[in-house]
Amino acid sequence: MTKISLPSLMPICLLFPAALVLSLASTPAAAAGLNGDAAYTEGPQVCGQCHAEALDAWLSHGHSRKLAIGGPAIGALDGRFGLFGNARDGGFLLPDHDKDVYNWDNVLFIIGASKHWKTRFVGSDGHILTKNGKNQYNWSDGSWSNYHKDETKQFSCGTCHTTGYQIDGKVFNEKGFPGVSKAGLPGIKGDWAQFNITCEACHGPGAAHAKKPTKANIKIDKKAAQCGSCHVRGKDPNVTIAAGGFIRHHEQYPEHLNSPHAKLSCGSCHDPHDTRASGIKVREGKKEVCDTCHAKQRKAYTGSTMEKASVSCQDCHMGRATKSAIKNGPYEGDVWTHLFRINKAADYTMFSDDGKKAKNALSLEFACMRCHADADKAAYAGIASTHTIGK
Numbered sequence: 001m002t003k004i005s006l007p008s009l010m011p012i013c014l015l016f017p018a019a020l021v022l023s024l025a026s027t028p029a030a031a032a033g034l035n036g037d038a039a040y041t042e043g044p045q046v047c048g049q050c051h052a053e054a055l056d057a058w059l060s061h062g063h064s065r066k067l068a069i070g071g072p073a074i075g076a077l078d079g080r081f082g083l084f085g086n087a088r089d090g091g092f093l094l095p096d097h098d099k100d101v102y103n104w105d106n107v108l109f110i111i112g113a114s115k116h117w118k119t120r121f122v123g124s125d126g127h128i129l130t131k132n133g134k135n136q137y138n139w140s141d142g143s144w145s146n147y148h149k150d151e152t153k154q155f156s157c158g159t160c161h162t163t164g165y166q167i168d169g170k171v172f173n174e175k176g177f178p179g180v181s182k183a184g185l186p187g188i189k190g191d192w193a194q195f196n197i198t199c200e201a202c203h204g205p206g207a208a209h210a211k212k213p214t215k216a217n218i219k220i221d222k223k224a225a226q227c228g229s230c231h232v233r234g235k236d237p238n239v240t241i242a243a244g245g246f247i248r249h250h251e252q253y254p255e256h257l258n259s260p261h262a263k264l265s266c267g268s269c270h271d272p273h274d275t276r277a278s279g280i281k282v283r284e285g286k287k288e289v290c291d292t293c294h295a296k297q298r299k300a301y302t303g304s305t306m307e308k309a310s311v312s313c314q315d316c317h318m319g320r321a322t323k324s325a326i327k328n329g330p331y332e333g334d335v336w337t338h339l340f341r342i343n344k345a346a347d348y349t350m351f352s353d354d355g356k357k358a359k360n361a362l363s364l365e366f367a368c369m370r371c372h373a374d375a376d377k378a379a380y381a382g383i384a385s386t387h388t389i390g391k
């Protein structure tokens with residue numbers, strides 16, 4: 001654990017004197033950062049002036065809550081750092097130990113503010129807070145886990161948790177605002193133009209478009225690979241990395257590439273501008289997004305024992321073999337898995353022998369036995385038509 005140095009506890013505004021901004025802006029690197037169309041706006045609030053609906057939808061999505069401001073030290077600059085007030089006022093808990101470290105005056109950012117899976121904390125010198133562990137809050141059961149206990153852990157997560165991230169570069173938005181690392185925070189690796197996964201993470205830098213909107217100066221990319229730039233782990237997106245008997249989290253792209261849906265886009269099922277949970281396009285009562293393309297299976301399944309008991313297509317075909325914060329059982333993680341195929345063979349195992357990779361189909365453990373804990377796998381393997389059980 002790096003000791004928090006006194007100057008880093010100063011309000012961030014003192015760390016961005018106008019002179020510093022000016023001197024950086026006059027260097028060649030800064031000029032490149034500010035070059036015409038490639039500049040980012042100050043944030044989604046700018047886009048929202050003309051695209052109010054899109055802004056509303058975004059605000060309800062986890063993409064807007066990846067990295068939030070922590071304590072009051074940084075509060076004065078809310079407009080620049082995000083759209084939200086201090087996390088301190090947002091019902092977030094801090095670890096209940098080492099109060100010299102885990103106190104709101106010392107929390108610069110919180111990582112994972114959607115209250116979805118888990119939250120971690122960045123200290124005022126930019127490092128992730130790790131002292132004495134119990135430093136990751138798990139939302140589903142209110143427990144604390146050890147995340148890199150007592151290690152010195154840089155915040156190197158900007159690639160996927162911020163917009164316009166550059167690991168070594170200087171990122172400027174149109175106001176010439178330099179990325180946070182230039183505040184001299186030793187724990188922060190790289191720079192970014194905006195907090196969170198903003199409009200411009202998906203549509204590209206938009207300052208020029210916001211000034212003079214045309215279709216030509218803003219991009220729409222519907223390919224799975226675009227979402228896959230963050231929903232991925234490891235170097236090879238074709239490999240689904242596993243550990244401890246589960247697929248690791250943020251691997252929806254590798255799962256997708258190994259699924260029968262590999263040729264579809266993520267947008268076939270998810271609309272990033274839909275306010276339903278996860279932006280899933282169809283979700284009304286028992287009607288599911290699958291029905292649009294798999295009418296035959298819907299028909300077969302309707303009226304079966306499990307359909308009547310409200311078991312969904314997703315429950316079996318996306319069985320939660322992926323884990324982010326906690327596991328909910330021997331065969332249940334906490335993230336829906338995008339493999340869709342189910343291998344019914346009684347001797348099929350889902351992971352490679354070394355346990356480090358997942359194969360391309362769910363096993364019956366994950367598809368069925370997370371609910372039917374006592375089931376006989378061989379007997380389940382012998383069921384001829386799962387969709388019509390009880391019909």
Ligand code: HEC
Pocket residue numbers: 041046047048049050051199200203205206207209210211213214215218219220
């Ligand atoms: C001053 C109003 C204004 C602002 C600010 C603005 N837009 Fe637009 N935007 C428009 C208009 C008008 C169009 C339609 C342009 C056309 O049809 O030629 C548009 C179109 C778009 C499109 C669709 C392009 C297409 O190919 O159909 C996207 C995506 C978009 N804007 C994103 C953004 C983002 C992201 C921001 C913030 C960086 C933003 N807009 C800021 C007015 C605005």
Ligand code: HEC
Pocket residue numbers: 060061062063065066112113114116159160161162197201202226227228229230231266267270272278279
């Ligand atoms: C720049 C990185 C990045 C890109 C690009 C990106 N995502 Fe995400 N996405 C994230 C992160 C990080 C989270 C976790 C948000 C949270 O804290 O809940 C997330 C969460 C989600 C969730 C979970 C729902 C929720 O409310 O949290 C869905 C669904 C999702 N993304 C779909 C998509 C789709 C579809 C695309 C492409 C159109 C996409 N993402 C592009 C980084 C990204």
Ligand code: HEC
Pocket residue numbers: 044047048051054055056058063197198199200201202203220221222267272273
């Ligand atoms: C996670 C990626 C992602 C984020 C974040 C995102 N968009 Fe989009 N946006 C898309 C995709 C993909 C489409 C194309 C949807 C389609 O037609 O299938 C789109 C379409 C649009 C369109 C075209 C009209 C429409 O609604 O289809 C506009 C305008 C737009 N986005 C504006 C915005 C604005 C403004 C924000 C921020 C408030 C934003 N987007 C955030 C991915 C994103």
Ligand code: HEC
Pocket residue numbers: 062111112113114115116117118119120128155156157159160161229230231232233249250251252324335
């Ligand atoms: C390759 C992209 C990527 C990198 C790098 C990355 N993350 Fe994430 N992270 C994601 C995505 C995507 C999600 C949400 C989807 C999921 O977890 O399956 C997520 C989710 C999270 C969540 C849970 C958010 C919530 O709302 O519950 C936390 C906390 C988190 N990441 C912390 C970190 C930290 C800390 C680092 C750096 C040490 C990091 N991440 C690096 C992509 C990434």
Ligand code: HEC
Pocket residue numbers: 260261264268269288289290291292293294313314317340341342
């Ligand atoms: C946009 C259309 C679309 C949607 C929505 C969709 N699928 Fe598919 N699905 C396909 C296509 C296309 C294939 C590939 C068919 C093939 O290879 O013959 C496929 C294949 C599959 C397969 C493997 C079929 C086989 O023969 O092995 C399963 C299982 C599956 N989908 C389940 C689902 C579930 C569950 C959902 C809802 C969560 C869903 N799908 C949503 C289009 C879709």
Ligand code: HEC
Pocket residue numbers: 290291294297298299301306311312313314315316317342344384385386387
């Ligand atoms: C109780 C678990 C369960 C539910 C619920 C379920 N499936 Fe399946 N599904 C399976 C199993 C197991 C297979 C593999 C069939 C085989 O190999 O005999 C399968 C096979 C499939 C296939 C491959 C083609 C075929 O018909 O064999 C598709 C497509 C599919 N399901 C879609 C759906 C859709 C869409 C829904 C919801 C309407 C759904 N499933 C509900 C367990 C389920």
Ligand code: HEC
Pocket residue numbers: 224227228231252253256261264265266267268269270277278280289314334335336338
């Ligand atoms: C065939 C339909 C389909 C496709 C294609 C698809 N998803 Fe999903 N996805 C779903 C469904 C259904 C859920 C469950 C949402 C829920 O219950 O909230 C989901 C959930 C998610 C979640 C949240 C996981 C959780 O446990 O809440 C993320 C993140 C996500 N998808 C990202 C992606 C990305 C990225 C892609 C493309 C690489 C993609 N999805 C492609 C249907 C799909």
Ligand code: HEC
Pocket residue numbers: 305306309311312315316367368369370371372380383386389390
């Ligand atoms: C989300 C939880 C869930 C999943 C996943 C699930 N089931 Fe079920 N299953 C149920 C419920 C609920 C019922 C109806 C209540 C009951 O009889 O226990 C049921 C009933 C059954 C029955 C009727 C006979 C009995 O045991 O009462 C069979 C057989 C069955 N499931 C097999 C399967 C198979 C095979 C799979 C995987 C392909 C599967 N189930 C996946 C929850 C689930």
